[in-house]
Amino acid sequence: MIEDLHNLEYLGQTLNTQNSYQYGPVCIDKKFRGSGLLEVLFETARYEMSKRFDILVTFVNKNNPRSYTAHKRKLGLTVIKEFEFKGNEYYEFVYDVSKSVNISSEEKVFYTGKPFVCTVDYPIEYLSYEDLLDELLMEEIYADKEKNYYWTDDLSSAYYIAQAKAGFIAVTMEHENKVILAPEIQKSYAILNFKDLHISRKVKKLLKAKNLQLEIGTSFDEVQEHIKRFHSFTWLNKTYLNALKSVHDSEDTSMEIVTALIRDKGKAIAGEFGYIIGNTYTSLAAFSSREKGYENYGTAQLVLLAQHLEEKGFAFLNLGQSFMPYKIDLGAKVYERKIFLEMWKKAII
Numbered sequence: 001m002i003e004d005l006h007n008l009e010y011l012g013q014t015l016n017t018q019n020s021y022q023y024g025p026v027c028i029d030k031k032f033r034g035s036g037l038l039e040v041l042f043e044t045a046r047y048e049m050s051k052r053f054d055i056l057v058t059f060v061n062k063n064n065p066r067s068y069t070a071h072k073r074k075l076g077l078t079v080i081k082e083f084e085f086k087g088n089e090y091y092e093f094v095y096d097v098s099k100s101v102n103i104s105s106e107e108k109v110f111y112t113g114k115p116f117v118c119t120v121d122y123p124i125e126y127l128s129y130e131d132l133l134d135e136l137l138m139e140e141i142y143a144d145k146e147k148n149y150y151w152t153d154d155l156s157s158a159y160y161i162a163q164a165k166a167g168f169i170a171v172t173m174e175h176e177n178k179v180i181l182a183p184e185i186q187k188s189y190a191i192l193n194f195k196d197l198h199i200s201r202k203v204k205k206l207l208k209a210k211n212l213q214l215e216i217g218t219s220f221d222e223v224q225e226h227i228k229r230f231h232s233f234t235w236l237n238k239t240y241l242n243a244l245k246s247v248h249d250s251e252d253t254s255m256e257i258v259t260a261l262i263r264d265k266g267k268a269i270a271g272e273f274g275y276i277i278g279n280t281y282t283s284l285a286a287f288s289s290r291e292k293g294y295e296n297y298g299t300a301q302l303v304l305l306a307q308h309l310e311e312k313g314f315a316f317l318n319l320g321q322s323f324m325p326y327k328i329d330l331g332a333k334v335y336e337r338k339i340f341l342e343m344w345k346k347a348i349i
Contacts, residue, residue, distance in 0.1 A: 001059055001083065001092060008080055010055055020094075021056040025067075036123075043101050056095040061088055062169055065140040072126075073137055075101060116154045124151045124173075127183060132162040139183060142167075142341060151175070151182050155243045155248035164180070164255060165277060167344050169320050169336075170236035179239040189340040190319040194310035194330035198305055202296050207303070213259040214304040220245060222257045223287070225273050230287035236273065244273065254278075262301045269294050270301040278348035279315040281305075302330060315347040 002022070005015040013019055023045070028037055043332055046056070058077070060067045060263045068091060071077045077093040084090070127150035131137055141147075151173065153161060159182075163170055168183035198206075206212075229236055249259045254277065261271035272286035288298030319327045323335040335343065 001057070001085075001090075001136075002082070004081075008078060008336075013054065015055060015057065015094075017308040018057045019053060020057045020184050020276075021049055021053045021153075023049075023058045023095075025167050036268050038070060038074060039275055041308075044093075046097050046101070046211060049228075050097040053097060054217055056093075058093050059083075059090045060093065062090075062241070064297065065136060068099075069137050069140040073131055074125075074136070085116050097118040098312055110154070124182070127148070127163070128151055129154055129159050129162060132166050133161075143339065145187065148187055149182050149184050151180050153178070153180050155181055155239065155246070157243075157246040157252065160243050161250075161255045163253055164275060164282070165348060167341050169282065169318075170240075172237060172240050173235070175212065179237065181240075181243065186321065186337065188322045188334050188336050190322040190327040190332040191325070191328075191335050191340065191343070192304055192317040192330060192332040193308060193318060194316070196312075196333065197303070197306050197310075198329065198331035200296075200299070200329070203299050206272055206296050206300050210264075212297075212300060213306060214301070214308055215263065216308065217261070218248065218257070219259045219261060219268075220248075220257075220273075222268060223240045223261065223273055226268055226271065226287040227273075227285050227337075230290070234248070234285065242317075247275075261306050262297065262304065270299070272305075280314075280318055280344065280347045281309050281314055283320060284320040299326065299330070306330075316343070 002017065002162065005017065005020065008015045014083060026038065026041065028041075030245060038104060049056070056077075058071070060071060062068075062082075070284070072079070075095070077095045079091050080094045081092040093155075108150055124216050125147070127141075129139075129152075141150075152163075160170065162182040164284065166183075166185075170181050172179050172182040173182045174180070219240060224238075227236050244257045247255060256276040258274055258276060260274060261268050263269060268289075270286070270288040273284040275282050275284065283302075286301075288301070307318055317330050317332075319330075322328075322332075328334075
């Protein structure tokens with residue numbers, strides 16, 4: 001790599017051993033990974049070395065995707081070249097050492113109780129729009145079975161569409177009195193293949209007795225208001241609703257936000273938000289009336305939705321989190337992340 005420096009140009013300079021220095025390797029104990037320690041260590045070294053050099057140069061073996069992810073995503077290094085040496089392939093990185101690390105560890109990683117699961121604190125890392133488009137980095141994220149939540153303050157339609165296409169299902173969290181988006185690449189997914197749809201006797205009886213009609217539309221405000229009343233705490237708040245509306249209003253037609261409702265005498269009894277990408281439908285959040293006489297209407301709404309999707313030629317209904325019994329009772333099967341992503345990528349094209 002050093003012998004080849006004179007063939008590379010960065011910051012308007014031809015690289016050499018006078019204007020550049022070799023950085024790394026870095027070793028961090030596993031229990032401190034994701035804590036922001038890497039950024040602090042890098043920033044300290046960068047500041048000292050910037051007194052003597054203009055450019056940092058390093059290389060990462062292609063069989064070490066964790067290191068690639070750390071340097072490209074966390075630290076913002078730039079791949080300037082790929083090279084081979086003694087049968088191994090490497091990425092060559094460069095960095096302008098006059099610049100501080102783009103995002104401080106305090107801004108990039110924060111600790112929170114695991115949402116909706118338990119109260120053990122764990123670090124949630126920032127996930128940018130550019131990250132979602134980096135195939136190698138995403139493969140590393142997919143392979144990391146320890147992490148499922150990430151965060152962003154980017155509430156644009158482009159970001160929401162990109163994270164959904166990547167297989168994430170986003171919720172919201174609060175951090176420092178600010179609502180942020182928390183895309184989750186789940187560890188497992190409840191997927192309903194329509195041939196497996198199970199309709200209980202009670203729901204069959206309800207559907208036979210009532211001429212329930214499924215209403216697919218864009219009743220965004222109505223459904224959000226019902227969800228807010230149905231759940232004492234909901235991540236589908238006004239901020240999230242506005243993000244969904246921005247997707248609906250965008251020029252990108254590859255994703256469609258919809259609501260699915262059933263009514264009784266004009267009154268919404270059960271419904272949900274969902275989105276369509278390719279031949280897939282993903283359920284986001286739902287409500288069902290708790291008034292006496294409306295038992296099983298929530299399940300009936302899902303049954304009618306599944307039948308509608310099958311009729312329209314959809315591949316499957318993605319019900320998201322797999323730990324809720326009603327999804328399994330409906331006939332959904334649980335797929336681990338890797339298998340789900342294989343199914344997902346084929347169906348959203």
